[in-house]
Amino acid sequence: MKSLLASRKARAFLLQAVFLIAIVGVLAGAYVQGSRNIAARGITSGFEFLTRTTGFNVGFKLIDYSGYDSFARLILVGLLNTLFLGLLGIVAANIVGLVVAMLRTARNPILNLLGTIYIEIFRNIPMILQVVFWYALLTHLPPPKEALQGLGSFISSRGTYIPGLNVSAEFAAISCAIALAAVMGIVTVSMSRKLSRLNSARLIRWAIALFAVCAVALTLALGHEDGTPLMSMPELRGLNIRDGIRIPPEFLSLLIGMAIYGGAYIAEIIRAGFLSVGKGQAEAAQSLGLTPWQVFSRVRLPLAIRAVLPTLINQYVWLFKATTLGIVVGYTDFFAVISVSINQAGQTLELIGILMLGFLIMNNTIAFLLNRVNDAIALKGSQLRS
Amino acid sequence: MSVDTLSPLPGRKQSLLSRLFSRPLDVVISVTVLLFAASVLWQLSKWAIIDAVWTSPDATSEVCRGVSGACWAVIDVRWRLIVFGLFPYEEQWRSSLACIVMVIVAILSCVPMFWTAIRLSALWIVGFSIFYALMAGGVLGLTPIAPDKWGGLTLTVFIYAAGMLIGMPMAIALALMRRATLPVIARTTGIIIDSVRSLPLITILFTAALVLPFVLPEWLLGDKIWRVILGFALFFAAYEAENIRSGIQALPSGQEEAARALGLTYWQRTSRIILPQALRNALPPTINQFVISFKETSLIVIIGFFDVMASGKAAYGSGEWSFAWVEVYVFVALIYFIFVFSLSRYGAYLERRLRVGQH
Numbered sequence: 088m089k090s091l092l093a094s095r096k097a098r099a100f101l102l103q104a105v106f107l108i109a110i111v112g113v114l115a116g117a118y119v120q121g122s123r124n125i126a127a128r129g130i131t132s133g134f135e136f137l138t139r140t141t142g143f144n145v146g147f148k149l150i151d152y153s154g155y156d157s158f159a160r161l162i163l164v165g166l167l168n169t170l171f172l173g174l175l176g177i178v179a180a181n182i183v184g185l186v187v188a189m190l191r192t193a194r195n196p197i198l199n200l201l202g203t204i205y206i207e208i209f210r211n212i213p214m215i216l217q218v219v220f221w222y223a224l225l226t227h228l229p230p231p232k233e234a235l236q237g238l239g240s241f242i243s244s245r246g247t248y249i250p251g252l253n254v255s256a257e258f259a260a261i262s263c264a265i266a267l268a269a270v271m272g273i274v275t276v277s278m279s280r281k282l283s284r285l286n287s288a289r290l291i292r293w294a295i296a297l298f299a300v301c302a303v304a305l306t307l308a309l310g311h312e313d314g315t316p317l318m319s320m321p322e323l324r325g326l327n328i329r330d331g332i333r334i335p336p337e338f339l340s341l342l343i344g345m346a347i348y349g350g351a352y353i354a355e356i357i358r359a360g361f362l363s364v365g366k367g368q369a370e371a372a373q374s375l376g377l378t379p380w381q382v383f384s385r386v387r388l389p390l391a392i393r394a395v396l397p398t399l400i401n402q403y404v405w406l407f408k409a410t411t412l413g414i415v416v417g418y419t420d421f422f423a424v425i426s427v428s429i430n431q432a433g434q435t436l437e438l439i440g441i442l443m444l445g446f447l448i449m450n451n452t453i454a455f456l457l458n459r460v461n462d463a464i465a466l467k468g469s470q471l472r473s
Numbered sequence: 474m475s476v477d478t479l480s481p482l483p484g485r486k487q488s489l490l491s492r493l494f495s496r497p498l499d500v501v502i503s504v505t506v507l508l509f510a511a512s513v514l515w516q517l518s519k520w521a522i523i524d525a526v527w528t529s530p531d532a533t534s535e536v537c538r539g540v541s542g543a544c545w546a547v548i549d550v551r552w553r554l555i556v557f558g559l560f561p562y563e564e565q566w567r568s569s570l571a572c573i574v575m576v577i578v579a580i581l582s583c584v585p586m587f588w589t590a591i592r593l594s595a596l597w598i599v600g601f602s603i604f605y606a607l608m609a610g611g612v613l614g615l616t617p618i619a620p621d622k623w624g625g626l627t628l629t630v631f632i633y634a635a636g637m638l639i640g641m642p643m644a645i646a647l648a649l650m651r652r653a654t655l656p657v658i659a660r661t662t663g664i665i666i667d668s669v670r671s672l673p674l675i676t677i678l679f680t681a682a683l684v685l686p687f688v689l690p691e692w693l694l695g696d697k698i699w700r701v702i703l704g705f706a707l708f709f710a711a712y713e714a715e716n717i718r719s720g721i722q723a724l725p726s727g728q729e730e731a732a733r734a735l736g737l738t739y740w741q742r743t744s745r746i747i748l749p750q751a752l753r754n755a756l757p758p759t760i761n762q763f764v765i766s767f768k769e770t771s772l773i774v775i776i777g778f779f780d781v782m783a784s785g786k787a788a789y790g791s792g793e794w795s796f797a798w799v800e801v802y803v804f805v806a807l808i809y810f811i812f813v814f815s816l817s818r819y820g821a822y823l824e825r826r827l828r829v830g831q832h
Binding site: 118201408409 | 506655687782810
């Protein structure tokens with residue numbers, strides 16, 4: 088035994104075996120205890136409950152859903168809500184972040200000060216508190232009868248109403264997808280070294296844009312519901328506001344929270360990126376006769392983004408996880424529907440499994456995709472000089 | 474990266490005035506922004522100070538009727554609820570003393586005299602024990618108070634301090650295990666760390682509070698608050714382990730090789746050579762992680778704890794003061810701001826201090 092312990096290899100093997108046995112032991116113990124508890128409470132384990140009807144409705148949904156639908160559909164509703172909020176929130180946080188980063192790096196000291204105040208206030212207060220505050224603010228607005236109006240929109244305690252199109256949801260989704268694909272296509276053409284050097288690069292970009300506009304117009308026309316005006320304008324009828332698109336305060340407070348809190352973090356990351364771009368780069372661009380806007384959009388911004396993209400990716404994943412705050416204001420995101428389902432169906436372990444698996448898949452997909460982008464555009468070799 | 478050698482503004486030495494008004498465009502921007510800021514500041518101070526009501530003599534909301542400014546009287550009347558939660562009234566001195574002890578511990582650990590592993594851990598363990606004894610009671614003739622009565626700011630401080638105290642050793646262990654030469658241990662730890670990092674904190678707290686009772690035997694269950702603290706510590710440890718690991722990887726390999734050549738054992742190498750330097754390398758992201766974790770304690774409100782945010786909500790939510798929600802949220806935000814801002818300022822100071830002599 089003593090000689091066995093003296094051998095390094097044997098020791099390593101033993102240690103790992105013990106470690107593995109301990110982990111398997113803990114998992115097995117949890118499994119045994121779990122199945123005993125489940126049996127004691129008379130719950131049948133398994134995933135059959137997913138096909139049962141839920142019996143309750145939810146507030147915010149992107150697809151048709153009612154109490155007669157199954158738990159599987161409810162979870163899909165939550166999943167789509169999370170993706171929708173996450174996507175819009177990240178885009179909004181990016182816009183805020185870029186603007187604040189520009190303020191922080193501007194020539195004018197007053198603008199610097201504004202940026203600094205913004206960052207120090209909003210980064211030092213927990214996001215959950217900010218979301219609850221915005222929610223309280225939005226629900227304390229005047230009722231629909233005295234709603235704030237402007238640009239064809241209404242802002243009231245029941246929600247914000249903006250003009251929309253009378254187009255069925257499927258066709259609206261398709262046209263959004265076309266528009267997104269077109270933007271990605273144009274960006275790819277501009278980013279790709281091979282394509283952007285072609286003389287016809289500009290022509291290709293215009294062709295994509297034109298094609299996309301036609302395709303979107305055609306889809307919208309096809310999806311237009313007969314007998315209604317194309318534009319759906321919100322208007323006050325009786326005690327409530329009808330037509331238009333209603334943005335519920337639950338969604339809007341989360342979106343504002345993500346934009347403001349996430350924006351403060353993203354601003355600091357982008358600012359670090361701006362500072363890492365050597366002065367020589369901007370001066371060289373200036374001396375080549377580029378306008379200030381060109382220096383910014385063609386030299387400083389692309390170099391800055393490339394320098395900080397890995398950090399930005401982490402921030403995006405973090406922001407995406409922050410959508411789980413939906414439960415504090417009653418937005419039915421993925422976490423909220425799982426939590427409600429646990430209460431209603433009682434299948435705690437299965438539902439938590441779905442929740443964790445869902446987040447692992449979504450977050451790793453975001454990180455994977457963005458890391459591929461990073462690999463594709465990262466500065467290599469001689470481009471790194473400052 | 475040569476970030477710190479570059480000045481973000483061209484011509485730092487120019488006087489402020491000439492930078493404010495150097496070009497016509499700058500003049501326009503400066504004047505507009507200054508005017509706008511002045512008007513916002515005026516409105517704000519009018520609301521928060523000039524027109525505000527500070528106290529309520531009869532502890533009702535009557536004094537705030539028809540007042541255009543802030544009604545700080547709500548804080549005057551309800552601050553005990555916000556700070557102490559449902560802690561029994563006559564024992565609230567214990568709660569405040571406990572909070573003060575923890576703040577003193579936090580301030581002391583910023584003093585360089587305490588910057589050795591033994592002193593720092595001793596300080597925190599002693600401080601935390603005093604805190605716990607004061608809160609829970611049952612010793613020295615203090616009446617016992619169950620954790621479900623704890624609330625408000627003290628609960629936030631308690632969960633944070635306990636989480637960090639458990640999380641830091643856990644983080645070091647996880648970082649070392651992930652760096653281990655034994656593949657099974659390194660891989661498994663890697664999977665655990667990466668999985669925890671890609672889950673939202675709230676799902677982990679939720680699991681700790683509601684799912685663990687399903688899979689743990691009765692004798693291992695403990696109180697809900699300790700399970701939540703363990704979940705919180707695990708989440709912190711997963712992030713902090715990666716900071717420490719990058720601190721270790723930033724060390725020149727010569728350090729480890731030299732220690733090995735001197736015949737030091739693994740534990741000697743780790744505790745005398747590697748960790749002291751690695752932790753120093755990892756200090757800036759560690760402070761950042763501490764700051765983020767303090768803000769994240771606020772999530773416990775979702776799984777039903779009565780922390781400072783929930784007690785704030787309760788302070789205005791009871792009909793009479795329901796109009797004063799802005800004042801209450803501003804007060805709670807201010808509490809968080811003071812804690813988080815001072816911590817992050819201290820972190821920035823440390824970072825500057827550590828950079829001295831490293832170039």
